[in-house]
Amino acid sequence: MKILTMGVEEEFVLVDRETRAPVNRAPEVIRRAARELGDQVQAEFFNARIEVCTVPTAKRGHLRDELSWLRSVVGAAAREARCMPVACGTPVLPPGDPLTVTDTERYRLMARRFAPLVTRGDGSARDDGLVCGCHVHIGTLDRERALALAQHMRPWLPVLQALAGNSPYARRRDTGHESWRSVEHARWPTVEPTPDLDEAQYLAHVSRLVEAGTLLDSRMVYWHARPSEHVPTLEVRLADANADLDTVVLLAILVRGLASTLLPRAQDGVPPPRVPGADLLRAHRLAAAQGLGGMGLDPLDGRERPALDLLDTLVDFCRAALDTTGDLLWVREQRDRVHAEGGGAARQRAVFRQHGRLSAVVDALAAATVRG
Template sequence: MPTSTPVCRTPTAAARPAGPLTVGVEEEFLLVDRRTRAPAGRAPDVLADARHALGERAQAEFFTVQVEACTLPATRLADLRADLGRSRRVMAEAAAAHGCLLIAAGTSPLAPPTPLVVTEGDRYRRIFERHAQMLADRPHALCGCHVHVGVESRPQALALAGHMGPWLPVMAALAANSPYLDGRDTGYASRRAVENARWPTTGPPPVLDEAGYERTVSELVRRGVLLDRRMLYWYARPSEHVPTLEIRVADSNAELDTVVLLAALVRGLAATFLPRIDAGLPVPHPDDKQLRHAYDAAARYGLSDPYPAAARSALAGRCRLGRLLALTAPALAAHGDLAWCTDAVGRLLAEGTGADGQRRAYRTGDRDLAGVVDHLASTTAAVGA
């Protein structure tokens, strides 16, 4: 989905800093009516209240049923978690003041009672006009969680995107949290991923150097595929205004620890691959068909293993998550994150993804989607101290 300008900022450095890499997060949320649990277009009022505490880190999104909160850059996971928790508390309180619940999910379990309204502003208006036919056909409010990791330069960001690319499907799998959409079970763990793919350029990033990136993006804008450079929706992209690489594969997640784990693993991958980039090792070129298969499996199954035990595929989410943790373990240890991440991965494998939690809430409740919304709202608000 179109996003507003992120504010996660990392200082520019002329040389590799000796300390830990910085990481920041953008979380998109849905506003749902407290009584009906259906999406409610009250973002302007909610944001007006939230900005008293968060300033411009509380942002509008494409539809008025959505809001976004951005963290400051952090070097410690504890600081990132505290920032995320504070933003959620502020947003939830502002939502409550206007008769809403705040939920972190990739899609809305219940359909909106009236057509979605695009947020006011020239850029959103122009995006709507450019894609009016697609939006008229099947408009959905889609919410993602985007992780920024600090880099020194655009060439470094592009090289990191290439090295990290084969591992991004497992990030999508662990964060799958959108099985329900507009009143039905879609059969997917992440239906947001499917709907999001309808937007131009959404997908795996091509392997490009800086010159190739400039040519490619400039040509996409010139041909009208993109409204502007900010409308580039690759799953990993250099930021246009701050020195970060942005990873854009994850659904919004109600479980705060899932968001923190996602950020830690993104940083762990970056720290793992930076020495390889410094050593001049080539960027891998994964088989495109296999990579697409991995993304498709992540969207449909999350971390569930759909394959027979006797023929378990290396693409299965649980298998790849274990391999990702092993790959990043030295970098996680260097940042002081290994023990926490190991425990968090264990909990995730035992309890399942957000999509599993939503379906569990449906089965164990009254088998109505209002109960799923309540589960999401209470989990989103459970941010601890």
């Protein structure tokens, strides 16, 4: 079995060290961090958000070490800018000052083209669009293979979404969801499961969406799993950003294990499982609302089952691939930890129950982000 490489993109919201509210200091933080990280630290749509990117690797230890290094450098740069990076799907507290859009031609054009998603009627920026995700890249894969693999992976992705739920709070309130980011991000076009398209159909479909003005360009295809348009990978992009670093590594390892398990079927032309669209959307809604503590839909037979059981099913399904890469024992240890502690949303709510302050939740997230 060929061992696929993996890479991770993490988005962080920048919060003021005193108010814990999001602040528009990304240009300063990026300028300082880039002295060491170069283009591995990048701007995002809002000036209150930044992104770090790992290089491709086949080794779990290498991935974890690099993510830890990236977080450490960004944390130091943010301290100099009087703020903190926080890995969380949605900001716990609202911005103190209006959000500003990063000053690039593409982002300015996006802000104009999709103004209802970015600004309110009075012209002020909407703060419900400030969301942070964690994207996993698997490669090297050309577009044709990435598309076929994405379609085979579709029934399993809600399980990974439930694992990564880390946005129960937004704008000072408990949303009742494990991943409120999933709800807010879905306002953008094409945030949905991968359609059943071959390469020629994909190119024609995206071209029509761009011509119609639904998308700005092919980089705005926001499917849960998509062929990347800037590197030769499959990009899985439905997870919340997580402060707990081992959760991020577990997510990447499971995405890689799932891809390795299903790729031979995709390459051999085996048809992907035919999951009714309504069932697939329901599975994603359950994952967003209930996370690991609730119910989900079994990827194999569509029955409703506890989400933690579905995580066990995924690990078992990928067992051979995980064993080949030397990750099986570690994954089982992390699975046991998740069973005992719950996911990121559960940890956030536990901090609030203990301290009774949302600022304490922000502090715990910030500490865990840099400690990683």
